[in-house]
Amino acid sequence: MTIHKEGKTILLSLLIVLTVLLYVVYSLSGPGTIFNVGVTFAAVVFLLVLQFFRNPSVKTEINENHVIAPADGKVVVIEETTESEYLGDKRIQVSIFMSPLNVHVNRNPVSGTVRLMKYHPGKYLVAWHPKSSTENERTTAVIQMKNGVEILFRQIAGAVARRICWYLKEGDQVVQGDEFGFIKFGSRVDIFLPLSAKVTVQPGQKTTGGKTIIATLA
DSSP: OEEOGGGHHHHHHHHHHHHHHHHHHHHHHOSSHHHHHHHHHHHHHHHHHHHHTEEOOOOOOOOTTEEEOSSSEEEEEEEEEEETTTTOEEEEEEEEEEOTTSOOEEEOSSOEEEEEEEEEOOBOOOTTSTTHHHHBSEEEEEEEOTTSOEEEEEEEEOSSOOOEEEOOOTTOEEOTTSEEEEEOSSEEEEEEEOTTOEEOOOTTOEEOTTTOEEEEOO
């Protein structure tokens, strides 16, 4: 288990702030109950933020017929919809909600060539809101597989998240399961599958990024 690079500056800044606050509390109250409560509070806050930026090692079993979960979380949407930004056709949308307690590393659902990588500024509606997929801050990425199938997926900021990080650029050759981004705090990832895909997860099911198979391709 390691700490993700996106968290190192935040954790250092938080440690400095908490240390200063504890110094002030100690200066005003001295040793005793108030200071001990402050230490406990600071430790809990730091550990909560620390666990958010954890980056566990994940070994992906690469399979060109599988679409794997791009994130840890819970499946909140499985529905047929029209993807109008890039694909322009009907797709099966699978959405995974990540709470602040989940690992927030995002991983490539398939291997192939990045055909689109686009950032959209936007609102910060709660991540499970129906309009969050089109109105919130988000990215849109498309990977074209060797067989020509294109898989579109979006990182979507939530009410708490205020920064989406991504590491893809158009033309990149990417490998299934490798890290492509990170969303800070509560958020969501949508993935748009061909209608011929067989979805292998259920609403409410928990997923592990880079491991859970969310669909098989015909």
